[in-house]
Amino acid sequence: MAYKLWLGNLILISVVISVANSQRQNSETTSDQEAQEIQVRGRVICLAEEMHKLYDADLSTNHEHLYGFKTKNGVFYTLLRTNMSEALFVDKRLHEKELIIKGRTFPQTQILEAISLYSVHDGTIHELYYYCVTCAIRAFAPEDCECCQEPVELTETPIELKPLQN
Ligand SMILES: [Zn+2]
Numbered sequence: 001m002a003y004k005l006w007l008g009n010l011i012l013i014s015v016v017i018s019v020a021n022s023q024r025q026n027s028e029t030t031s032d033q034e035a036q037e038i039q040v041r042g043r044v045i046c047l048a049e050e051m052h053k054l055y056d057a058d059l060s061t062n063h064e065h066l067y068g069f070k071t072k073n074g075v076f077y078t079l080l081r082t083n084m085s086e087a088l089f090v091d092k093r094l095h096e097k098e099l100i101i102k103g104r105t106f107p108q109t110q111i112l113e114a115i116s117l118y119s120v121h122d123g124t125i126h127e128l129y130y131y132c133v134t135c136a137i138r139a140f141a142p143e144d145c146e147c148c149q150e151p152v153e154l155t156e157t158p159i160e161l162k163p164l165q166n
């Protein structure tokens with residue numbers, strides 16, 4: 001009986017391994033066409049102003065800010081405006097913070113789709129989100145709570161964030 005169980009586990013393990021192997025092969029052959037997960041650290045900046053500063057790109061006096069992300073290594077990304085990244089566009093408080101963005105980039109682009117936001121201060125990483133204390137509901141952006149219609153609060157909770165494994 002114990003032997004049978006052991007054999008069953010062995011088969012299960014080898015199935016898991018072969019599935020993992022085939023997935024790895026798939027990702028190698030198609031990585032050029034797939035979105036890549038990334039984690040970047042830096043700040044929200046206005047791309048129009050940065051390009052003006054760096055390369056004297058034309059900048060109209062009343063320009064509409066074109067928000068992007070500048071990493072600590074000086075790499076620029078254009079931010080995709082989505083439900084999850086809305087806060088980066090509308091909450092000026094986030095423009096003052098050092099941030100970590102977890103998200104995706106797309107083939108042949110420097111477009112960043114932010115999926116999770118974190119702030120870095122006092123040597124600690126904080127998960128960043130909006131919260132209604134009354135309803136205990138989280139929100140992506142500084143809007144009115146979907147339940148009680150009161151404004152949600154910007155909330156930063158210290159967490160341990162592991163680097164991406166690739
Ligand atoms: Zn600007």
Ligand SMILES: [Zn+2]
Nearest residue numbers: 132135145148
């Ligand atoms: Zn509420």
